[in-house]
Amino acid sequence: MTSRHWLWAAALATYAFLYVPLAAVVLFSFNDSQLNAQWVGFTLSWYHKLVHDPEMLGAAFNSLMIAVLSSTIATVLGAMAGLAMQRYRYRWLPALVLTPVAMPEILLGVSLLLFFRQVLDLTLGFVSILIAHITFSIGFVAVIVRSRLAGMDESIFEAARDLGATPWQTFRRITLPLILPALVAGYLMSFTLSIDDFVITFFVAGVGVTTLPLQIYSMIKVAVTPEVNAVSTLLMGVTLTLVFLASRFAPDVLKAREA
Amino acid sequence: MSDTRTLPADRTKWVVTLPPTLFLIAFFLLPALIVVAASLREPGEFGGLAPWPAHSLDAYRFLFRDVIYVEIFARSFFVALLTTLLCIVAAYPLAWLIARSPARRRDLLVLLVILPFASNFLVRIYAWIMILGPAGLLYSPFAVIAGMVYVHLPLMILPLYTNLEKHDPALLEAAQDLGASAWTRFWRVTFPLSLPGIFSGSALVFIPVLGMFAVPELLGGTGDILIGNLIKQQFLEDRDWPLGSALSILLTIAVLALAALATWGAKRGLHGTEAVS
Numbered sequence: 001m002t003s004r005h006w007l008w009a010a011a012l013a014t015y016a017f018l019y020v021p022l023a024a025v026v027l028f029s030f031n032d033s034q035l036n037a038q039w040v041g042f043t044l045s046w047y048h049k050l051v052h053d054p055e056m057l058g059a060a061f062n063s064l065m066i067a068v069l070s071s072t073i074a075t076v077l078g079a080m081a082g083l084a085m086q087r088y089r090y091r092w093l094p095a096l097v098l099t100p101v102a103m104p105e106i107l108l109g110v111s112l113l114l115f116f117r118q119v120l121d122l123t124l125g126f127v128s129i130l131i132a133h134i135t136f137s138i139g140f141v142a143v144i145v146r147s148r149l150a151g152m153d154e155s156i157f158e159a160a161r162d163l164g165a166t167p168w169q170t171f172r173r174i175t176l177p178l179i180l181p182a183l184v185a186g187y188l189m190s191f192t193l194s195i196d197d198f199v200i201t202f203f204v205a206g207v208g209v210t211t212l213p214l215q216i217y218s219m220i221k222v223a224v225t226p227e228v229n230a231v232s233t234l235l236m237g238v239t240l241t242l243v244f245l246a247s248r249f250a251p252d253v254l255k256a257r258e259a
Numbered sequence: 260m261s262d263t264r265t266l267p268a269d270r271t272k273w274v275v276t277l278p279p280t281l282f283l284i285a286f287f288l289l290p291a292l293i294v295v296a297a298s299l300r301e302p303g304e305f306g307g308l309a310p311w312p313a314h315s316l317d318a319y320r321f322l323f324r325d326v327i328y329v330e331i332f333a334r335s336f337f338v339a340l341l342t343t344l345l346c347i348v349a350a351y352p353l354a355w356l357i358a359r360s361p362a363r364r365r366d367l368l369v370l371l372v373i374l375p376f377a378s379n380f381l382v383r384i385y386a387w388i389m390i391l392g393p394a395g396l397l398y399s400p401f402a403v404i405a406g407m408v409y410v411h412l413p414l415m416i417l418p419l420y421t422n423l424e425k426h427d428p429a430l431l432e433a434a435q436d437l438g439a440s441a442w443t444r445f446w447r448v449t450f451p452l453s454l455p456g457i458f459s460g461s462a463l464v465f466i467p468v469l470g471m472f473a474v475p476e477l478l479g480g481t482g483d484i485l486i487g488n489l490i491k492q493q494f495l496e497d498r499d500w501p502l503g504s505a506l507s508i509l510l511t512i513a514v515l516a517l518a519a520l521a522t523w524g525a526k527r528g529l530h531g532t533e534a535v536s
Contacts (some may be wrong), residue, residue, distance in 0.1 A: 011357075012468050018371075065313045081279035106472060118500075199380075216385070217381055
């Protein structure tokens with residue numbers, strides 16, 4: 001074997017390492033057995049059980065509501081931050097916007113827990129989760145919007161101003177249409193981040209409100225059941241679709257997720 | 260320029276800058292400062308913090324007096340280092356291969372790296388519970404490392420690929436013409452040039468591993484707990500918030516130091532690249 005063959009073998013092994021575990025999760029969600037050990041036969045009963053589980057449905061509803069609201073607000077605030085970073089070149093703004101993204105999630109989680117309980121004396125639940133999700137999503141949207149603006153010729157904004165357009169007109173007629181793909185991508189990205197988040201939500205959720213990842217966590221702590229495989233498969237389907245769509249609107253999205 | 264034209268422009272500046280800035284000061288900066296303050300307070304009788312103005316350095320004294328905390332910090336760094344090294348080894352061949360593929364195939368190969376990363380974090384851990392459970396390997400240090408590498412691998416592949424893609428193939432050809440073996444070409448040309456990619460990938464892997472609690476909790480045994488588990492315990496189980504806050508501060512300091520080191524390393528590597536090309 002030449003060195004090139006070895007390289008291919010190593011690369012394929014890495015792809016297999018990435019995919020086989022997830023493929024096993026999906027496969028066993030259709031397995032007609034209580035145990036995830038051996039293939040018995042095809043069934044949809046775990047999905048049936050899933051959609052008739054009131055706790056699971058409640059968690060899915062919460063996840064969806066929080067994702068819709070937090071990504072809407074984060075898109076607006078993130079777009080503003082992206083515009084401000086690109087146009088006014090503040091030195092301090094990138095640090096404020098991007099540090100929440102770069103820190104280990106647990107640190108954001110505990111600091112918000114302390115803040116909500118000790119300073120605001122807020123009962124943890126829907127509102128605290130919502131605020132936390134907005135906080136970690138702003139940076140992602142800002143990066144996507146900024147990189148879209150960075151590739152543009154700034155003279156078009158000057159031209160609009162010289163032709164007598166008000167700032168609002170310039171925004172409505174020039175800036176907004178130009179950054180629209182980045183806004184759609186940013187929205188989809190924050191939606192994915194919100195619906196997927198476990199660590200930060202875990203700290204700020206309190207006892208009353210459960211989201212899908214929290215529900216999965218409490219299930220896998222107790223036992224391995226194919227119902228977890230089924231909900232995992234559905235969640236995987238949703239996030240894969242969203243990430244794929246987001247990458248259609250703005251190829252930079254994938255880089256933002258890295259950061 | 261007249262006043263009427265500068266005024267609206269100034270207002271635009273505040274309209275876009277203020278809302279996100281105020282939001283992040285309220286819900287990121289302020290909470291971060293509260294953690295510092297909380298680490299200097301005393302624990303309350305029923306959890307939380309004791310009423311103001313009770314304060315002390317007890318939380319920090321406690322951390323440095325008990326050898327168990329030093330041990331857990333050391334173990335966390337070791338796990339993060341091992342995970343990072345394994346990620347480099349596993350990522351390199353794949354990143355290199357993608358970088359050397361025809362341009363039209365590259366996007367697809369990159370997407371294939373990102374897709375598993377887009378699945379839920381807990382689902383990826385659960386996959387390993389499923390696989391290692393029947394094999395009898397669950398709740399071991401091995402399971403923790405496997406899970407850590409699995410969860411973070413794409414974060415190493417992507418920056419490494421971005422770096423390798425930029426290498427000029429002429430450099431390798433020149434080395435070959437001068438009689439360098441494949442081994443020498445890799446260690447003397449490709450590897451040194453890829454150091455910035457390795458540094459940024461390492462920061463992306465090392466930092467989250469250091470703060471991770473879910474992987475050790477779900478895949479490891481009782482002896483495998485890391486800093487993240489300790490922090491979680493203090494906030495949610497033992498309810499000693501000053502101690503949890505002190506631990507969070509130490510973790511923050513470690514993270515900032517590492518981020519500075521990685522930035523420095525990536526820049527140094529970059530200068531090296533300029534010198535070669």
